[in-house]
Amino acid sequence: MDLGTAASGEHLVGATLLVPLGACEQHGAHLALAADSLVAGAVCERVAVLLAERDPGRRVLVAPTLEYGASGEHEGFAGTVSIGTEALRLVLVELVRSARRWCGPVVLVTGHGGNAEAVAAATRRLRWEGHDVGWTSCAEPGWDAHAGRAETSLVLALAPDAVSPASAVPGATAPLPELLPRLRAGGVAAVTATGVLGDPRGASAAEGRSHLTRVAERVTAQVLAADVDEHGRLVRPAPAGVPG
Template sequence: MAAGPARLTDLAWPDLTARRPLVLLPLGSFEQHGPHLPLDTDTAVAGAVAERAAARLGAEVDVLVAPAQPYGASGEHEGFPGTVSIGHDALRLLVTETGRSLLRWAGRLLVVNGHGGNVVSLADAVTGLRGESRDAAWWPCLPPGPAANTDAHAGRTETSLMLRLRPSAVRGERAAAGPTDPVHLLMDRLVAESVRGVSPSGVLGDPAGAGASEGERLLDRMADRLAADIRAWRVSARGRLGLPDRQPVTARTGDGR
């Protein structure tokens, strides 16, 4: 195995005939992230965490990183232009059929999820795959730190991550704070009014103080945790790799999207 992450896109089919690799599938979203962050923020973070974890595992585990899936269930953000949501039913089917096909030749599948709104459908799909005796799991990119509940979307954490990953895409001059109340206190309004009704800018949190060095630390800590969870490979009843299920609090719209 190479020292860096091994990417599925770099291989031809004969390269896989004698292997049963673990495949990491980054899953993100294509949705608004305030006026200052790019629409593919969740996808970029999931891909970076997957590649860093794969590089850490090196020769310990035969691991490949698949191309990221950029579309997820983002109905709560559809009040903003640029958002593309495939909805929960389509996401559940997408993960199910991707897993069935991929696990014909791969040994294990781990979906590295970068968007909290995907979790319910993702867990359903992975649980279904496991019920078919396929070794699949999912893992959430949850940045460490107690501020996550008041920094839920396009705040300091995600701004720091993108300043590290793609600084040219961060429009710092547009960054502004949105509501910083704990998400659970906003949940009734988020469900009833969607994100646009709660935060006209789309930000839930405050980007102030974000920096690339903080983003680097957050990426490293997530990648370290992911690599450790892969080594242990303990999967919960809902298909979650690692710690017991901790479903992120997310807004769900009434149309099932």
């Protein structure tokens, strides 16, 4: 159920609340500024369906997507609008405190890696206060970091009109650990003139649908397991047959 269109009532009390966290930031010349928001919202919608199927007694709500995030590393590119880490942390603390007056568990699902510091800090604070809250990311191991093949495929699957394949060009393709010192010092513009971290060429809607299924399955398993690390991040379930 979409919280934005739900009517107030007792049926909302105790429901699991999924909160998609996005961003407004440059994604090369080929993707929409709202790419992270599109992905986070879609993941939450699919997770809500899977949770309803696998835990029929659970009521699940998807909150409206928070469209602005901590995107300071992308401010070297026009179109980016960032509220910063501290502002995002405060927003999330107050958002969860308010929602927890009536809802059950809250799961923050971020589509933008730059939100992680704020989300983790907010979650630690909220858990210390006694709130049932955890967070997770839409990213998967092995994907390029920003506006590359994986993210472009996801947006092609979700909103093909928001992609300009003819404008898709590679950016910095070195492994992220190699780029981090320059990224931290000068932002994304210090390592790529295109704003892309990866290579979007070869992306496809079919690949995007596969990615979306993979992420939604993993987040669903995380929510059902309800196991978090010291930062309040939902633990990635071990593969079937592998001890946890």
